Amino acid sequence: MTFKTFFQADAATRLYEQVMDYIQVRIERGEWKEHEKLPSVRRLSEELGVHRLTVFRAYQELKNKDKIYVKDKSGYYVQPANGQKDREPADDPVYGSWLQADNLARIHAIQVDYQFSKSLIDPALLPNRFWAELMVNMFREYPRLPGTYSTVQGDAELREELAAHFSNTGLFHLTADELLITSGGQQAIDVTARTLIRPGDRVLVERPAYGPAMEIFRRQGARLLTADIRPDGYDMERIEQCMRTEKPRLFYINPTFHNPTGFTVPAAQRKLLPELAERYGCVILEDDSTYDIHFGYKTPPPVFTYATTGHVIYIRSYSKYVAPGLRIAAVACRGDHLPGLLAAKSLTDNGSPLLNQKLFLQYFRSPRMQQHLEKLCTALQLRKEAMERCLADSGWTWHSPAGGLNLWVQLPRQVDMRRFLQAALAQSVSFIPGHVFDPLGSAENPHIRLSYPFANEGQIREGMQRLLSVYESIH
Structure with missing residues (x-):
């Protein structure tokens, strides 16, 4: 038997x-x-x-x-x-540690049928077959590639291509020498923190904020200060007051399709931020991981566009929506920050994998990338709208984002979030509790983050039905 x-x-x-x-x-x-x-x-x-x-x-x-x-x-x-x-x-x-530093990874590690915790693209939406063709072409063009290291700063050919792209699209002008290639956006945050932050430094972060970034800053010995992010952007008076009185070394921002809220900071505030940073001696670290994921919305230029000095460091990651397995991000900076970033990067990995950079370069040059982005945005908008339809009569509230990968949803009543998470996982549905993103760690945070890109529309309908039923059963 x-x-x-x-x-x-x-x-x-x-x-x-x-x-x-x-x-x-x-x-x-x-x-x-x-x-x-x-x-x-x-x-x-x-x-x-x-x-x-x-x-x-x-x-x-x-x-x-x-x-x-x-x-x-x-x-x-x-x-x-x-x-x-x-x-x-x-x-x-799994559950008992969701209050701890690595709770995102813990929740992501749980295998469920209805995956709303991962802010990742469904692999079925990525051009996997085209990547295989590119791989063959790449080895034909670079036959000695597997036996070659990258420089610490990154492949010169890729940096030239990215610099030309930023200039040609009118975002900002910079040279290849002002770019650093990292293995994803999170490594870029880590390298910047190692370069700029010393124990006791103050770091200003949005509230809510990307959890791993907060932990990177804390592990460097930083004291976190907060500035709320809202649908209409920041309270600029609060930010100026904080910069003037607290003298933060760094202000970490995610102003475009913010994770987790989906909010986008307006252009008028983006123009003012570099001025404040220069006036009060603060460095802005701008994390732009989903800039190209927009739903019929003209994305405002990055904050870095308006920076004339070295007071803004810009991270453009391509990991989430182009090729997650390649882990490609570019760091743009002016002024005297680059030598420090290079020194920190050399101690981390001595250069991101050249194979990944050359493969990404082939894709970035091809018209296929723009075609992929257009189709991907359409597919993700349909998934977002499917999730919003499921929530329409629930009493849950949210600000519908114009791009990005997440819904930041406020529950109509306070619940024991740990119990809610456990019960949802028991129904094979995952989400991220809101206070995971709260720099103040408030257990009273009534929000949850629901990510829509990893599940298809049928899974979204079934999973959301289960999640809403679980919520109604929690008292």
């Missing part, structure tokens, strides 16, 4: 309880010994022919009964009879 036929969903004993009994019997027989690591949730679910969340619940119940314990980032272990653990365990590796 196989495990799959042994565990019956309609048995008198609930399925997760059957899994609990199975685990306890094997422990009692000595097949799994004290402090021995148990099979992963995925592996045991495959062995028993049950859903992963069934196994997860069984493990949770056994943990609550002190039959097993958990080690952070490691897994589940057999609890000894004397109750002494091998070492003091951290909180549960």
